[in-house]
Amino acid sequence: MLDMDGTVLDLAFDNFMWLHHVPEQFAEARGMATDEARRHLYAKFEEMLGRLEWYCLDHWSEFLGLDVARLHREQHHRIGYLPGAEDFLQRVARHELRLLLVTNSHLEVLEIKHEATGIKAHFDGIHSSHEFGAPKESQEFWHALREAEGFDPATTLFVDDTRRVLDSAAKFGIEQLVEVSRPDTSEPERDRGEYAAVEGLKDLL
């Protein structure tokens, strides 16, 4: 099971969108200074972190008064795989493994990313937490996923770049957990924590 953003795809796109582009567009629409818009939105982001609404495009479009999907589409050229990730997916496909994409991404963002990269073609199954109404950070999500996929936590490998998601998977009983320590190629590698870590999927081969 692989997470999408920051595990297969470069988180540089999402960070650019949410930390720079969206606040700039918001500032422009409201006639605010960009710094002021950033402070206002970063505080809001902090408050929403880990909740399903945080990943919901409709929520943000309504809150910001901006067409966030359109903003994503306009910047689609910035969407890309992490180094070696596509090669990893192609190699795994040669083995008898069921490969699942397990993401908190909103379905519309997933579609935009698929249009830019063809990511969906690499997976045997795709699950967004929006289909279950619960984020990966919750136990509810993992119960619903097991219901849908019937996987065995003892023989499942799950890779993600978000520690609170790995904590949730660990609590559910998934035994093999790997953290991606460089989810964003525009940033240096993060400090490694308690989970087994690789810079990127390429290092799992």
Ligand SMILES: [Mg+2]
């Ligand atoms: Mg991620």
